[in-house]
Amino acid sequence: MREFDWIARYFRPLTLGYESALNLQDDAALISVPDGQQLVITTDTLIEGVHFLVDTAPADIARKALAVNLSDLAAMGAAPYAYSLALSIPKNTTDEWIKSYSDALHAMQNMYGCFLLGGDSIASPAGISITITAYGLVNHGAALTRSAGVAGDALYVTGTIGDGFLGLHALENHHAAPELIARYLYPHARIAIAQQLAPNIHACMDISDGLMQDLGHICAASDVGAAIGLHDVPLSDAAHDYIHQHRIPLTSLCSGGDDYELLFSAPSHARIPNAIDGVAITKIGELTSDKIMRVFDENNQLIVLDKKGYQHF
Numbered sequence: 001m002r003e004f005d006w007i008a009r010y011f012r013p014l015t016l017g018y019e020s021a022l023n024l025q026d027d028a029a030l031i032s033v034p035d036g037q038q039l040v041i042t043t044d045t046l047i048e049g050v051h052f053l054v055d056t057a058p059a060d061i062a063r064k065a066l067a068v069n070l071s072d073l074a075a076m077g078a079a080p081y082a083y084s085l086a087l088s089i090p091k092n093t094t095d096e097w098i099k100s101y102s103d104a105l106h107a108m109q110n111m112y113g114c115f116l117l118g119g120d121s122i123a124s125p126a127g128i129s130i131t132i133t134a135y136g137l138v139n140h141g142a143a144l145t146r147s148a149g150v151a152g153d154a155l156y157v158t159g160t161i162g163d164g165f166l167g168l169h170a171l172e173n174h175h176a177a178p179e180l181i182a183r184y185l186y187p188h189a190r191i192a193i194a195q196q197l198a199p200n201i202h203a204c205m206d207i208s209d210g211l212m213q214d215l216g217h218i219c220a221a222s223d224v225g226a227a228i229g230l231h232d233v234p235l236s237d238a239a240h241d242y243i244h245q246h247r248i249p250l251t252s253l254c255s256g257g258d259d260y261e262l263l264f265s266a267p268s269h270a271r272i273p274n275a276i277d278g279v280a281i282t283k284i285g286e287l288t289s290d291k292i293m294r295v296f297d298e299n300n301q302l303i304v305l306d307k308k309g310y311q312h313f
Contacts, residue, residue: 013106014115015115018117021116028118036139037140038138039135040078040138043131043133045130058100061130064185065130068260072134073136073189074191074262076144084117085132086122087119087121089128112189148202150202151288152286153268153287157207157211162252163183166239177242183236184258189206197266204262204263206259210255212255213257214263224289225293227296233254
């Protein structure tokens with residue numbers, strides 16, 4: 001079985017019969033945006049050896065590839081609609097690999113309410129590369145952005161920080177840390193949480209390249225600075241145990257990436273809940289008018305970070 005057989009057997013069912021996908025038989029798809037809404041579009045590429053380890057299971061690759069794109073939609077306050085897939089895989093890829101990959105995508109679709117719109121597949125001479133473009137819908141003018149932060153806003157994060165970074169560290173060093181590895185392999189897009197918070201918040205983005213680096217993006221876009229307390233950054237029990245056992249600096253968790261949690265600002269008077277759907281929401285600092293980013297320890301002493309986050313170049 002080869003490319004067009006794979007499309008017919010494994011990927012066409014992922015369109016769920018939506019007319020927009022044209023049954024994956026045309027060169028492009030058609031999208032009609034409902035009146036009063038805007039189309040939100042995001043694209044991410046995952047490459048073997050960079051975003052996932054060699055020999056990662058196809059189901060794990062599929063889940064992460066779609067989740068990181070849906071996380072971008074969450075950061076904009078959008079509801080997932082559909083996605084397209086560009087799949088570059090070695091010529092010796094088996095039917096079993098493709099089936100496992102498509103089954104995982106199907107499960108993710110059911111979880112987040114979206115469908116496959118189209119895409120491409122090619123033979124790769126150098127490992128696996130996956131590009132997904134996700135499409136979401138948001139009410140006109142209601143999209144969350146990085147540029148809406150205001151000096152004096154409180155800063156919050158959802159969930160816990162550093163689990164994904166530590167999960168990768170555990171995999172690379174063959175350490176037993178199942179909870180952290182699961183957080184690295186299976187990030188969660190905070191779609192429902194973002195939509196509930198949206199009316200009460202200003203700037204928002206998801207944390208993919210490290211808390212401090214992504215906070216820097218909000219500060220730059222909003223023309224503000226920030227002050228956060230390192231001791232206020234929420235960590236899971238598993239992360240606490242791991243960094244103690246392996247002597248990993250707490251500061252590295254703020255620059256490690258792979259969190260895919262929401263980072264957002266809200267007016268100081270806004271009523272932000274402590275948790276939504278069992279996911280904690282924690283205040284970690286505030287936006288400032290001086291356009292400088294500062295991190296303080298538990299004694300209110302300034303900390304100098306060696307690294308703010310992951311950069312490809």
